[in-house]
Amino acid sequence: MTDTGDSEPPADGFPRDEPWVSLFSGGKDSSWALYRALEAGLPVERLVTVHPEGDSYMYHTPATDLTALAAESIGIDLVNVHPDDFEAAAATDSGAQGDRELEPLERALEGLRDDLGGLGGVTAGAVESEYQTSRIRAMADRLGCDVFAPLWQEDPRELAGAMLDAGFEIRIVQVAAGGLDESWLGRPLDREALADLERLNEEYGVHLLGEGGEFETFVVDGPHMERRIDLEFERVWEGTRGHVRVTGASLE
CATH class of the missing domain: 3.40.50.620 (HUPs)
Incomplete structure (x- = not known):
């Protein structure tokens, strides 16, 4: 194999x-x-x-x-x-x-x-x-x-940058780690977010790609997609972790 x-x-x-x-x-x-x-x-x-x-x-x-x-x-x-x-x-x-x-x-x-x-x-x-x-x-x-498995053992920062360079639009839909509060729910995983994650990595050890389950994502648009997905959601916060509850989703 x-x-x-x-x-x-x-x-x-x-x-x-x-x-x-x-x-x-x-x-x-x-x-x-x-x-x-x-x-x-x-x-x-x-x-x-x-x-x-x-x-x-x-x-x-x-x-x-x-x-x-x-x-x-x-x-x-x-x-x-x-x-x-x-x-x-x-x-x-x-x-x-x-x-x-x-x-x-x-x-x-x-x-x-x-x-x-x-x-x-x-x-x-x-x-x-x-x-x-x-x-x-x-x-x-x-x-x-x-x-x-093209991501296997690749540098997380380079992978994240490659995704953004390719035109991926990524939303954070769940968080469960120190430093990641309710404001991260639904946030775009863009270059500003990556810079914040780098600081959280230094302070809390948060993985830049959330590989340890620190956060989960959903891709709403990318070069492999014909139409963008429009999401409507509510934030559900449980004290130390949270997720988005999608209330509406459609193709633009």
């Missing part, structure tokens, strides 16, 4: 004679992996969103219901996975829970491989999480396909 962390999309090394699937939450990391795959000419024919109930070790959790609008704007069919065994898995240790959380996704990909007549690979947006990446790689090995 091959994966990449190169600074430019690879010109070769990945199969293009079979369909690809993008693991897609609508957040900046999975959106960037998808964008880079499309730029590299990988034939992405499906987006797959897992909708966990409650907290998850493996998956981005907030605002995943918005991926239908994102998929419509991108122009690639979406497959939704609604696992029903996360709650039962929560009673076990974190490693076992991660394995259990992966099972519904793997079943969905097996079905897609049959429906599409093959599976060349999957895209993944992990930056530093060996916990997630090792499981996705092992799953891909079982499925006999590749993994395209």
